[in-house]
Amino acid sequence: MPSPLSPEEIDALARRRANAKLGWYVHAVVFVLVNTVLFALSGRGFGTRPWSVYPLLGWGLGLALHGVSVFLLGGGSGLRERMVQREREALLREQQQQGPQPPRD
Incomplete structure (x- = not known):
């Protein structure tokens, strides 16, 4: 079982996830406009x-894979978090x- 996150770690993780989602939304808007x-x-x-x-098909596949990585694999209980743990x-x-190892300079 993973150890509880500190408030700073929760904030950093929340910001990372929000940035990833925002990145996907920007990607989707550019996809629609260009296509x-x-x-x-x-x-x-x-x-x-x-x-x-x-x-449209090629870029659409890329957009779909980007969405999978952000929304399905990026969740707190998702595959990515378990792999990192x-x-x-x-x-x-x-x-x-x-x-014990000697300290690095």
């Missing part, structure tokens, strides 16, 4: 086929097995 312009250009005769679907515990065990 709207591309769609308009595609419909105005810049090419014979509706080519704007290709950047496991790594932290492994490093602490490794450090305890090695014994």
